Amino acid sequence: MLILARRAGEKLVIDGDIVITVLEVGRGGQVRLGIDAPRTHRVLRGELLDEISAENRGAALRPDATPDLGSILGNLPSNPNGSGKA
Numbered sequence: 001m002l003i004l005a006r007r008a009g010e011k012l013v014i015d016g017d018i019v020i021t022v023l024e025v026g027r028g029g030q031v032r033l034g035i036d037a038p039r040t041h042r043v044l045r046g047e048l049l050d051e052i053s054a055e056n057r058g059a060a061l062r063p064d065a066t067p068d069l070g071s072i073l074g075n076l077p078s079n080p081n082g083s084g085k086a
Helices: 046-061 068-074
Strands: 012-015 018-025 030-037
Touching: none
Parallel strands: none
Antiparallel strands: 012 018, 018 030
């Protein structure tokens, strides 16, 4: 982990195309950051990423989240060569 001290108005540049600007440092220690990044980069708060990951793990463990393979195969159209097998 890289640790830097920055003041309001100072910037960090990551990989040449992501710019993080310290907008404000509040009295309570809260820091406001501005992030300028290409739309191809997804920028998420850490706690939101943790929440999404937990939800995905939970969905993968729920039996009702996994479709029944038999019902999926039963809904497929028959083989176009006329054999009747999917």
